[in-house]
Amino acid sequence: MAMEAVRGLELELEDCALPLLAGIVATDEPEEAFRDIDWALLIGAMPRREGMQRKDLLRANVGIFKQQGQALNKVAKKSVRVVVVGNPANTNALVAAHSAPSIPIEQFSALTRLDHNRALALTAAHLKVRVDQVRNVCIWGNHSNTQVPDLTHALWVNNSGQSESVLQALDQDGIQWIQNDFIPIVANRGAEIIKARKLSSALSAAKAIADHVRNWQFGTQGDQFVSMAVLSSGQQYGIPKGLMASVPVTISNGIWTVVPNLEIPEMIQKRINASIKELEDEREEALQFLSLIPSQ
Ligand SMILES: NC(=O)c1ccc[n+]([C@@H]2O[C@H](COP(=O)([O-])OP(=O)(O)OC[C@H]3O[C@@H](n4cnc5c(N)ncnc54)[C@H](O)[C@@H]3O)[C@@H](O)[C@H]2O)c1
DSSP states (O other), X not given: OHHHHHHHHHHHHHHTTOTTOOXXXXXXXXXXXXXXXXXXXXXXXXXXXXXXXXXXXXXXXXXXXHHHHHHHHHHSOTTOEEEEOSSSHHHHHHHHHXXXXXXXXGGEEEOOHHHHHHHHHHHHHHHTSOGGGEEOOEEEBOSSTTOEEEOTTOEEEOTTSOEEEHHHHSOTTHHHHIIIIIHHHHHHHXXXXXXXXXXOOOHHHHHXXXXXXXHHHHOOOTTOOEEEEEEOOSSSTTOOTTOEEEEEEXXXXXXXXXXXXXXXXXXXXXXXHHHHHHHHHHHHHHHHHHHHSOOO
8 A cells, every 4th residue: 555655656756857866766665765875864654643642653653763773774874864754753763863873873863944944934924024034043842832943043134135133123022923923833833734734744844854955965054054853962052961852053064063052041941941851751751662662
């Protein structure tokens, strides 16, 4: 059944006549799919069904991402870079990384670029400027509705090409807009799209994956930053060591660096702490499940 859908995708890829598409391997065997790869985009995951407990969803996905991590460990290039999209994306990325000990854990990430792009678009619309005039928004924490879209360090480029603070450009009601509109709209946008489409975001997710990979491969521009969920060092922004948390990063020569020393307002830090707590709880449960699943 799934292979029929894969065949459909294969036909569509051929029809795109992509000049860079050198070939397609259509398979449902991870060890065949991942052999000698440079990039792994892990999109397949168990979706939450009606009546399903969060724990059951986590358990099912731990099984999937353990298997995928083990296959990457066995057959992918040791330089492979991994982007986890399937939800719960941050914790799935952690499970895959734990299951692939021969691949440096810094090469695993989870996608929060879609949330980042949503924040850019909403800010540009609010300021009535083009989206490419806005930069340095960021997303902290989990790719869930506890995520923290943050405009503290966001800039917009005026018509003379100078960068100005977004916070200063917002009117007197700016803080209310951030708390009552901006943060909840971005954080719940995925659910809004599912309600409207009866399916999760697809086109915007594909665009965000392309943005994430392009920046990781070719770097970010100047001191502009982007958001991605990566391994926390335990040294910054009150995020404990060993979580896959979304943070602002710059990227150069294929290496991401967390933007250091940003001042974080108390209101934002409190929200970050709550999202990090959720990630810690997910990690604890996931690692328990992981230890229960026999290795292959
Ligand atoms: N991080 C993000 O920003 C973001 C954005 C959009 C979607 N998502 C998530 O991406 C995932 C995919 O979204 P979708 O709309 O395509 O969902 P979907 O339910 O339509 O597709 C999920 C696919 O995963 C496949 N699958 C199930 N078990 C698998 C396994 N063991 N190995 C490989 N594939 C398996 C299913 O057959 C199905 O085709 C979901 O988890 C969704 O929540 C994340």
